[in-house]
Structure formats: C-alpha cells, structure tokens
Amino acid sequence: xxxxxxxxxxxxxxxxxxxxxxxxxxxxxxxxxxxxxxxxxxxxxxxxxxxxxxxxxxxxxxxxxxxxxxxxxxxxxxxxxxxxxxxxxxxxxxxxxxxxxxxxxxxxxxxxxxxxxxxxxxxxxxxxxxxxxxxxxxxxxxxxxxxxxxxxxxxxxxxxxxxxxxxxxxxxxxxxxxxxxxxxxxxxxxxxxxxxxxxxxxxxxxxxxxxxxxxxxxxxxxxxxxxxxxxxxxxxxxxxxxxxxxxxxxxxxxxxxxxxxxxxxxxxxxxxxxxxxxxxxxxxxxxxxxxxxxxxxxxxxxxxxxxxxxxxxxxxxxxxxxxxxxxxxxxxxxxxxxxxxxxxxxxxxxxxxxxxxxxxxxxxxxxxxxxxxxxxxxxxxxxxxxxxxxxx
Amino acid sequence: xxxxxxxxxxxxxxxxxxxxxxxxxxxxxxxxxxxxxxxxxxxxxxxxxxxxxxxxxxxxxxx
Numbered sequence: 001x002x003x004x005x006x007x008x009x010x011x012x013x014x015x016x017x018x019x020x021x022x023x024x025x026x027x028x029x030x031x032x033x034x035x036x037x038x039x040x041x042x043x044x045x046x047x048x049x050x051x052x053x054x055x056x057x058x059x060x061x062x063x064x065x066x067x068x069x070x071x072x073x074x075x076x077x078x079x080x081x082x083x084x085x086x087x088x089x090x091x092x093x094x095x096x097x098x099x100x101x102x103x104x105x106x107x108x109x110x111x112x113x114x115x116x117x118x119x120x121x122x123x124x125x126x127x128x129x130x131x132x133x134x135x136x137x138x139x140x141x142x143x144x145x146x147x148x149x150x151x152x153x154x155x156x157x158x159x160x161x162x163x164x165x166x167x168x169x170x171x172x173x174x175x176x177x178x179x180x181x182x183x184x185x186x187x188x189x190x191x192x193x194x195x196x197x198x199x200x201x202x203x204x205x206x207x208x209x210x211x212x213x214x215x216x217x218x219x220x221x222x223x224x225x226x227x228x229x230x231x232x233x234x235x236x237x238x239x240x241x242x243x244x245x246x247x248x249x250x251x252x253x254x255x256x257x258x259x260x261x262x263x264x265x266x267x268x269x270x271x272x273x274x275x276x277x278x279x280x281x282x283x284x285x286x287x288x289x290x291x292x293x294x295x296x297x298x299x300x301x302x303x304x305x306x307x308x309x310x311x312x313x314x315x316x317x318x319x320x321x322x323x324x325x326x327x328x329x330x331x332x333x334x335x336x337x338x339x340x341x342x343x344x345x346x347x348x349x350x351x352x353x354x355x356x357x358x359x360x361x362x363x364x365x366x367x368x369x370x371x372x373x374x375x376x377x378x379x380x381x382x383x384x385x386x387x388x389x390x391x392x
Numbered sequence: 393x394x395x396x397x398x399x400x401x402x403x404x405x406x407x408x409x410x411x412x413x414x415x416x417x418x419x420x421x422x423x424x425x426x427x428x429x430x431x432x433x434x435x436x437x438x439x440x441x442x443x444x445x446x447x448x449x450x451x452x453x454x455x
Contacts, residue, residue: 016444042449049402049448064443064452304444330406330447337404380407380423387411 002028003099004073005314006090008080008245009106010034012042013280013303015063017104020311022068030072031098033090035079038130039065044300046133047157048332052164056134080107085249085265085276102314105246105257105265106279106303109239114149116211123217125234127158139232142166147220147230149208151178153331155236156191159200160333162232170201170228172208172220182344183375184365190357191336198334203228239298241282251276256284256296261322263310277314279306289324289390290343290372297343299329326390339380341387342373354382393430395454396439400425402450409442409451417442 005021007014010032018030034040041061050056075092083090083103091097111126125136136158140146146162148155151173163169171178177188178195192202203222212219212227219227243253250267252258257278259265263285264272278285280303284294305325313319331338344350347365355361360378364371374386396416405425409417416439417427431439436453443451 044447045449061449063449066440300447301445328408330404332404337406339406378423380405380419384407384410384419 003088003101004029004031005102005104006098006100007032007104007106007279008083008090009104009108009242009280009282010036010074010076011040011106011108011280011303012063012300013106013108013307014104015040015069016304016307017106017279017311018069018072019066020308021315022311024312024315026311026315028101030069031075031100032072033075033078033080033092033098035077036129036131037077038062039074039076041130043128046130047127047154048161051127051133051137051140051158051161053137056130056137058130061130080245083246083249085246085251085273088275090245100275102275102277104277104279104310104314105243105282106307107242107245107282108303109241109281109298111235112238112240113235114208114237116209118211118213120211120213120215120217122215123213123231123233124211125232127154127234127236128239136232136234140165140167143168144231145229146170146232146234147172147208147228148234148236149173149220150236150238151175151202151204152236152238153179153329155234156195156333157331158234158236160195160198162234163198163200164334167232169199170203171195172203172206172222172228174205174207176204178202178204182340182347182365182373183338184344184347184350184363186350186352186357187361187363187375187377191333191338194336195333208233239281241296243282257282258294259283259285261286261288261324262313262319263306263323264319277310279303279310285323287324287343288322289326290346290367295345297327299327301325301328326387328387336377338375338377339383340373340375341383341390342371344373344375347372355379394433394436394439395430396427397429397452397454398425398427399448399450399452402448404448406447408445408447412441412445413438 241256265276362376365373376383
C-alpha cells in the first residue's frame with residue numbers, strides 16, 4: 001500500500017485540505033493529526049457570537065463532516081513533536097511514527113503571551129481554541145472588570161463581546177488607534193468611537209508592565225505608573241506560528257513556514273521540498289497578485305484557499321499556476337459589520353469613496369497609487385464589486 | 393432536489409455565498425440575503441462551497 005498523505009494540524013486548513021484532495025480525485029489514504037481533542041471547528045465565533053452566548057460548546061462551531069472525507073484517519077489530542085523530511089516521517093508526542101507520501105503542514109498559530117515579573121496565571125486568558133473560549137466565557141460575568149491587552153481585531157471583538165455581557169471593559173494597547181493596521185487612521189478611529197459609544201474604554205499608547213495580585217489578578221500595572229483594577233485579563237497581542245516540530249530540517253521557519261509560490265516548503269539549501277506543503281496562517285508565502293515578498297496572512301479565507309490549491313496539486317500533480325489568493329476578512333463589533341477584500345496591510349494611503357464615516361461607508365486602500373484593497377461598513381454590494389474587480 | 397436552509401439569526405449578509413452559488417443566493421436591493429429553498433442536485437457542490445465560505449457558518453443542506 002502506498003504511504004498516506006499526512007496532514008499536521010486538524011483545524012479548518014487540515015479539514016479543507018482533506019476535502020480538496022478527495023474533490024480533485026485523490027483516492028489514497030489520508031491521516032490528519034491535531035493536538036486539540038476536538039474535531040475541526042470554526043474559530044472566528046469564539047471571540048464573537050459564541051462567546052456572547054449562554055454557553056460555549058463544540059456543537060455550535062463544529063464544521064460539518066462530509067461523506068467524501070469519512071475515511072480520513074483523524075488522530076486527535078496528539079501533537080506532532082518532530083519531523084524528518086529527508087526520510088518523510090513525522091513523530092507524535094506518544095512516539096508514534098507516521099510515514100508520508102506528501103506532508104501538509106497546517107499547524108496554525110498560537111497566541112503570544114507576555115512574561116511579567118509577577119507572572120501569576122489565575123484570571124489570565126487568551127483566545128484561540130474552543131477550550132480558551134469556554135474558560136473565558138465562564139469568567140465574563142456582569143460587572144467583572146476586564147482588561148484587554150491589544151487592540152487588533154481579536155482584542156476589539158472580544159472587548160465588544162465582554163461589554164455586551166455586562167462587563168466593565170478597558171482596552172490597553174501601545175498603538176495610537178485600534179486596528180490601525182490594516183484599516184488606517186480614519187476608519188480605525190471611527191471604530192474606536194463606535195466602541196466608546198457602547199461603553200468600551202481605551203487606553204492607547206499604554207501597555208501593561210506587571211500583574212498585581214497574589215493568587216488571582218486584582219489589577220494590572222501600566223507603563224505610566226498607574227494601576228487599573230482587573231478581574232479578567234485577556235492577552236490579544238498577536239500570534240506565533242507553530243513550527244517548532246520542524247526544527248533541525250532543511251527548511252526556513254524564521255517567521256512561519258516559508259513556502260514558494262506553489263506552497264512548497266522552501267529549503268534553506270536552495271530549492272524546495274516537492275512533497276512538503278504549507279496551508280493556512282502558519283505559512284509565509286509570496287502572492288504575485290501584489291509582489292514577491294513572502295508574508296503571513298492571518299485571514300480566515302487563507303487556509304481554505306491554500307487547501308484548495310494544495311489538494312488539487314497533490315491529486316492532479318499540477319502546479320502550473322502560482323498560488324495567488326485574494327485575501328478577505330470580516331469583523332463584527334456591536335452592530336458594526338466590516339467586510340474587506342485585498343491586502344490592506346501593505347497600503348500607504350486610503351480614502352473614503354462612498355457613504356459617510358458616521359454611517360455606512362467604503363474605503364479604498366492604495367500602495368504607491370495602486371488600488372490594493374477595499375473595506376466597508378455595510379454597503380455590501382459595493383464591497384462585493386471590488387472583489388469582482390480584483391478577481392478580474 | 394436539495395433543500396437549503398439559512399439561519400437568518402446568524403446571517404450577516406456578507407454575500408460570500410453569492411460568489412459560489414449565484415443561482416441559489418443573492419443580495420437584494422437592500423443588500424440583504426435572499427435564497428431559493430430548493431435547488432437541483434447539480435447545485436450541491438456549489439452550495440457546499442457556499443457553506444464552506446460562509447463566515448457565519450449559517451448555511452445548511454437539509455438532507
């Protein structure tokens with residue numbers, strides 16, 4: 001029997017890769033190994049609708065499993081700890097060795113955590129996994145004083161949800177406005193105003209220097225010498241790629257898994273591995289739609305786009321066209337629903353092109369005068385028009 | 393025939409589904425989602441693609 005395709009990472013990217021392999025005609029064995037005990041589930045609601053509900057359960061976020069992938073061997077609750085790309089094997093923490101014909105790396109990210117002088121843990125939360133959300137949901141009781149460190153999308157969404165649940169919420173972040181990158185000062189500033197109108201407080205250009213409390217957090221110390229009372233401390237300061245298991249191989253994992261324009265893992269010694277592929281937000285890849293700079297793109301549609309490309313490439317043996325996805329993201333904060341297409345993060349300027357800032361509006365994003373993205377609050381048909389333009 | 397159901401309490405009218413299955417899903421003049429409750433079997437793969445890309449995971453095929 002031929003060796004299976006092994007997928008490391010059993011989240012959305014892993015599931016979509018398995019589905020794509022079948023859809024494009026691969027009939028051999030597939031093994032998917034993931035460190036969480038849960039079958040693949042959808043992460044975005046964990047900072048939004050699901051966190052806002054009465055309880056958080058796997059059922060509410062589980063992806064539907066299809067007949068085509070019923071025979072995938074799921075190895076859950078087991079972490080891959082090492083890989084030997086020369087001999088085409090990966091090894092789990094239990095010591096089990098899996099040989100592969102093709103290896104798909106879809107291990108994703110984990111939240112960064114600060115290390116404080118008083119590095120206590122009770123009252124501290126991150127948000128990435130279902131287990132994280134379950135723990136946080138229990139803590140978000142009305143009247144609790146919540147401090148969110150970080151004003152990116154996950155921080156702002158989580159803050160909005162905590163506020164809706166009746167918590168007293170403050171966002172602390174070093175930047176000048178929340179979500180400045182990728183949205184730009186004007187739209188980001190408006191989103192801050194809308195959050196503030198709902199009662200979320202912002203301490204921008206500030207950071208947390210220490211935690212205060214003996215067994216449980218009671219306050220956080222800020223860099224201006226002040227203290228902020230705190231029962232629930234949420235760290236939302238970005239993510240780190242899960243690539244440690246690849247240490248020691250001829251591979252570039254300096255900032256995520258470096259892949260070429262066909263999503264093959266790049267060798268440090270030159271060239272790339274023809275049977276090692278990257279999928280999802282763990283991958284740093286060039287996108288010829290914009291330039292040849294390899295970037296990590298932490299948008300929800302990227303794992304699925306990678307998976308489609310890699311599944312097709314393995315099943316058909318074809319990689320004629322380079323991988324050049326159109327990034328897209330959305331965000332829900334209170335009754336504000338943002339939708340964007342393109343790579344806003346590389347823009348050097350933006351302008352309001354429709355609507356007004358205090359209502360529904362659309363912004364265009366430019367790099368050196370060239371349109372690279374668009375984002376809107378409401379005005380869906382207009383924003384969808386940009387997708388058609390970008391996809392040509 | 394397949395039967396399609398969208399949980400309108402979840403749907404935020406992002407319109408991703410429209411790109412995958414334009415014969416089933418559309419945004420109306422008010423930018424709100426409208427969809428046909430049934431479709432030919434040949435639409436199944438398009439509707440499954442729409443299910444996959446829905447940010448709210450609000451679309452279901454009722455078998």
